[in-house]
Amino acid sequence: MNHCDLTLYLCTDRHWLGDMSIAESVERAIEGGVTLVQLREKDVSTAQFLQAAQEVQEVCRRHGIPLIINDRIDIALAVDADGVHVGQTDMPCAIARRLIGPDKILGVSASTPEHARRAREDGADYIGIGAAFLTDTKAVGRALTRDEIVEVLKAGGIPACAIGGINEVTGPQLEGLGLDGISVISSILSRPDITAAARTMRDVAEKIKG
């Protein structure tokens, strides 16, 4: 199993950034304490996704932070990213593992114990459990309860972070569940001072771990 530090896992979202490039936003977030970066792009061409991946990877490598590509294994292979994250409507986990090989990080979104079990069986290195809270970033039916998060976590039996609506107010509610970290988007990227926001969320993450 490939290891990665899930403590503060940034998912990108270019819609928050205004004129700032994704790479610049990622660099500011890393300077505030992000431990892992996932490049997530929707509604852009493959060429645009590739360019963003190249730019973000340059930043991540310079800081020694692994880069995970959301969904698009072709992009991950093209830039030799450190891993791939697949959702339940993306490439099935077992095929993703075959395409990226045994040495790359593979993450899977899990909202049920069955998702989590299958992810482990099919070669995932970690699961992202959610939605932890309701969120504007992604339309989700409802948030999981604390008990449900724990059930998914236990069914997986592999490292896990929570994702969805986690900020400085909601995040502390995840303490004591056994999570390895939190995955965040807007609570870092929507803030005027991205580095300070990442520092705040890193403190939250350290407290809820374990």
Next chain:
Amino acid sequence: MNHCDLTLYLCTDRHWLGDMSIAESVERAIEGGVTLVQLREKDVSTAQFLQAAQEVQEVCRRHGIPLIINDRIDIALAVDADGVHVGQTDMPCAIARRLIGPDKILGVSASTPEHARRAREDGADYIGIGAAFLTDTKAVGRALTRDEIVEVLKAGGIPACAIGGINEVTGPQLEGLGLDGISVISSILSRPDITAAARTMRDVAEKIKG
């Protein structure tokens, strides 16, 4: 260079199909004389694209017709398709060639002599030249003139088909340009009898070749 028969090259488009599956439409088209199939999907999830690719591939293999995947190299690798077709806003041709290896078919969309030259240099097996005519399928600024098509063709120096707005009325105007075939979508898939439409377009294709 990998060979494929460009004579009548079907690009799929699920929007024309109503209740019919893509695989069924492809099978009917093959029965009418399609020589090559490109699965082109936009605005679907990776899982949906993968499922369509698996279903269409089953049909193509049964009929001995190669299957090319549009844009998504991850899908092509997942199903071990016969090749990939990339546009000018997709994965760059040279990276596509590296990812799929030397033995898969690689096609590139070209609307200028420079596109065509670079496609050949970067490892393409064929080019799709367009738009040959104005079309409803894809928003294009304008159609190429006959002279422009010939310029792109000569600059490429590799097998070439024309694409864009080609039907039983416009197709015959492409005779004598030196094309290896025509790529069609709606002139087959929008018709009530797909097999008959493919038969008609195969006749058109045979006449314009050479």
